[in-house]
Amino acid sequence: MDFISKLKKYILDTLGEAVTVEDVPVKELPYYLIGLYEYFLIKSSYGSFILIHLTAEAPTPSVIKKHTEKLTEIFKKEVVFSADYIEPFNRRRLISHKVPFIVPYSQLYLPMLRMEMRERTEKKPGAIKHFSPAAQLLFVYLYMKKMSESIAYVELAEVLKMSRMSVGRAIKEMEAAGIVNITKNGKERSYSFAGSREEVLNTALKYLRSPVIKEIWVEEVPDCLEVFRTGLDALSDFTMIEKNPYQEYAVSSKSYRESLTGRKDMIQAESGLGIRLELWSYSPEFTAAGNTVDKLSLYLSLLSDQDERVQIANEKLFKGILE
Numbered sequence: 001m002d003f004i005s006k007l008k009k010y011i012l013d014t015l016g017e018a019v020t021v022e023d024v025p026v027k028e029l030p031y032y033l034i035g036l037y038e039y040f041l042i043k044s045s046y047g048s049f050i051l052i053h054l055t056a057e058a059p060t061p062s063v064i065k066k067h068t069e070k071l072t073e074i075f076k077k078e079v080v081f082s083a084d085y086i087e088p089f090n091r092r093r094l095i096s097h098k099v100p101f102i103v104p105y106s107q108l109y110l111p112m113l114r115m116e117m118r119e120r121t122e123k124k125p126g127a128i129k130h131f132s133p134a135a136q137l138l139f140v141y142l143y144m145k146k147m148s149e150s151i152a153y154v155e156l157a158e159v160l161k162m163s164r165m166s167v168g169r170a171i172k173e174m175e176a177a178g179i180v181n182i183t184k185n186g187k188e189r190s191y192s193f194a195g196s197r198e199e200v201l202n203t204a205l206k207y208l209r210s211p212v213i214k215e216i217w218v219e220e221v222p223d224c225l226e227v228f229r230t231g232l233d234a235l236s237d238f239t240m241i242e243k244n245p246y247q248e249y250a251v252s253s254k255s256y257r258e259s260l261t262g263r264k265d266m267i268q269a270e271s272g273l274g275i276r277l278e279l280w281s282y283s284p285e286f287t288a289a290g291n292t293v294d295k296l297s298l299y300l301s302l303l304s305d306q307d308e309r310v311q312i313a314n315e316k317l318f319k320g321i322l323e
Contacts, residue, residue, distance in 0.1 A: 001103070003053060004040070007082070009103040011044075016236055019044040022050075025089035025096040027268075029074065031260040033067060035253035035279035042080075050075045051102070054083040055213045056281055057133060061093035069082075080110065128176050130206045134162060137282035139179070139204055144287055144294050147197060150190050152184050160286050177207050198322050201296075209301045211280040213253050219274045225259045227251045228284045229292040231276065231302065232310070237292060238320055241315035248276045250293050252283035295321050 004021050009032050024039035036059070037052035052073060059067070068079040080100040086107060094101050100110050108161055119248075131139065140149075140303070141160060157164045168317045171191055174180045180191040193200050221227055231248030235241055256279050278301065287294040295317060 006100040006104040017044050024050060032257040035256055049078040049080050051080045051082050058083065061097055065097040065099050068281060091216055093287060128173055128207065130175055130209050133281040135165050135173040136208055137286065138170040139174060140287045140296050144296055147193060150192055172257060179204055208300055210303060211282060211297050212278045212301050214279045216268060216273050216277050217274045218268055218277055219248060221275060222259060225251060225255065226285060230298060232277055234292045234298050235313055239316050241309060241322045243291050246276055249278050250278040250284045253279040255283065
């Protein structure tokens with residue numbers, strides 16, 4: 001069940017209210033808010049509100065509060081934050097900031113309608129549907145670069161600029177998916193891949209998603225933003241497919257937002273004109289080969305392309321990943 005279907009069913013089950021959901025145009029929003037959330041207009045007999053669904057790394061509750069306040073000014077409507085999961089301590093902080101939020105079939109806080117709090121325990125191993133961005137980044141890094149060796153958690157945290165706790169959670173996700181085995185030696189933990197290179201990747205594909213959150217078109221990329229070749233531009237390096245007549249780059253949505261702080265010279269262009277920029281849920285820099293995104297992330301990013309030429313070339317790329 002997709003997020004919107006789950007959301008509508010949850011509101012119906014919880015509040016006894018059928019709602020309609022409409023996409024909200026985001027072109028006029030501040031750049032730093034475009035790649036961070038999906039935007040929906042929720043309509044019911046209680047009234048209507050804007051729901052923002054987190055699609056990237058979660059900001060702090062205080063930052064989320066600032067975002068909802070800014071968006072309330074823009075839309076002139078109540079703004080409700082939503083995510084697939086919110087840590088209990090962050091839930092408490094959101095409530096203290098009086099930020100409305102919904103996590104379907106887990107937690108709900110809607111002071112303008114009614115409030116329901118329902119605790120749910122941590123997801124059990126095997127219950128995951130998709131890897132988190134951190135877990136996917138870690139898997140791609142290990143699979144493409146370090147599959148033959150076991151690396152200490154602290155070293156992975158340093159290389160990927162993650163906390164050691166985040167690395168531990170990401171590896172637990174991989175364990176829940178049956179991709180790695182974790183062993184303990186005192187306080188230290190180590191992991192090993194649970195199968196051959198082909199077996200591991202075939203299992204992981206059930207949990208991997210396209211890293212692309214959103215694509216935008218810009219007239220130029222500022223020098224402060226580190227970008228990496230992607231799309232057909234990158235695919236043409238490994239197959240016979242022709243490049244598009246425009247440049248294609250990938251960047252993490254977080255880096256993109258940070259690059260906009262205090263500047264307004266990232267001029268957006270019309271679709272098909274200028275430079276195509278993919279905003280990713282994780283940074284391509286840690287897995288890239290030179291100035292080009294890694295093959296596995298590239299493969300995942302192109303799976304939804306409807307062009308038969310692209311899918312034929314993408315399948316060839318996948319076979320090359322297994323070699």
